[in-house]
Amino acid sequence: MTEKTANLAFGQSLKAFWHALFLIVPVTVRSLWVLIANINKPQVKKSEKIWDMISEHMDTYAENEGIKKTDAKRDEKLKKYLKSNDVVLDYGCGTGTIAIEYAGIVKKIHGIDFSGKMIEIAQIKAAQNNVENVDFTQSIIFDEKLEKESYNVVLAWGILHLVDDRPDVIKRINKLLKPGGLLISATECMAENKSSITSLISFLMKLRIFPIMLKFFKVSELEESITSADFEILETEILTDNPVDCFIAAKKPLGK
Numbered sequence: 001m002t003e004k005t006a007n008l009a010f011g012q013s014l015k016a017f018w019h020a021l022f023l024i025v026p027v028t029v030r031s032l033w034v035l036i037a038n039i040n041k042p043q044v045k046k047s048e049k050i051w052d053m054i055s056e057h058m059d060t061y062a063e064n065e066g067i068k069k070t071d072a073k074r075d076e077k078l079k080k081y082l083k084s085n086d087v088v089l090d091y092g093c094g095t096g097t098i099a100i101e102y103a104g105i106v107k108k109i110h111g112i113d114f115s116g117k118m119i120e121i122a123q124i125k126a127a128q129n130n131v132e133n134v135d136f137t138q139s140i141i142f143d144e145k146l147e148k149e150s151y152n153v154v155l156a157w158g159i160l161h162l163v164d165d166r167p168d169v170i171k172r173i174n175k176l177l178k179p180g181g182l183l184i185s186a187t188e189c190m191a192e193n194k195s196s197i198t199s200l201i202s203f204l205m206k207l208r209i210f211p212i213m214l215k216f217f218k219v220s221e222l223e224e225s226i227t228s229a230d231f232e233i234l235e236t237e238i239l240t241d242n243p244v245d246c247f248i249a250a251k252k253p254l255g256k
């Protein structure tokens with residue numbers, strides 16, 4: 001590596017660290033009172049409350065440079081895999097940004113999220129944008145109202161690193177897909193590259209003051225949980241490297 005490329009790499013990781021701080025610090029500070037107010041609640045309830053709190057700022061956080069740099073890649077991947085006849089489940093849909101943006105290129109999108117406040121915002125945004133082929137429900141992936149083999153695509157964008165039971169969640173996604181259906185995902189693999197950002201998050205999590213319980217795993221472990229759930233991986237691509245955000249498209253084989 002030349003001195004110039006080393007300086008460039010250092011500059012880029014400093015920039016990434018700076019962008020991450022702009023997300024990590026306000027989320028952590030705002031979340032402290034939510035954690036204190038819900039100290040006796042089970043972890044899953046605390047997580048819901050934290051995401052309810054984040055919902056108000058979600059669309060502002062999405063403007064963060066560190067997050068925006070994956071937007072072009074997301075656009076490329078979703079346009080590559082989504083088809084006009086697809087019925088899509090958007091798992092962990094947040095404020096519905098992706099569902100609303102891509103509703104025009106598919107038949108229907110059903111967004112689910114365990115945060116009621118995220119769902120409220122998503123419903124308001126869909127109405128404001130006159131998007132009629134989307135609906136949003138406060139729900140979890142194991143909700144029995146979700147019908148088996150009813151989706152062509154399950155979108156899991158920014159969610160698989162947040163769930164406690166990743167292998168079971170991915171098996172459930174497989175069951176919800178029609179044979180030949182696709183899992184389209186982007187997942188932070190925090191154990192892939194140790195960096196200042198991942199170390200800071202891990203430190204704050206150990207102190208129990210980082211509000212979001214991220215799961216630390218490598219790309220290979222994510223791939224393993226996908227193939228073990230009877231999927232065939234079609235594509236893996238690293239979208240960002242600090243922390244590693246990994247895109248995976250996987251297919252449920254026909255006849256399964």
Ligand SMILES: C[S@@+](CC[C@H](N)C(=O)[O-])C[C@H]1O[C@@H](n2cnc3c(N)ncnc32)[C@H](O)[C@@H]1O
Nearest residue numbers: 051092093094113114115118140157158159162
């Ligand atoms: C990082 S955000 C991603 C939002 C959206 N997919 C996007 O990319 O803009 C993660 C979302 O997953 C939701 N979430 C986290 N854990 C969940 C769970 N176990 N079940 C359902 N939703 C969950 C949060 O409420 C939040 O809206």
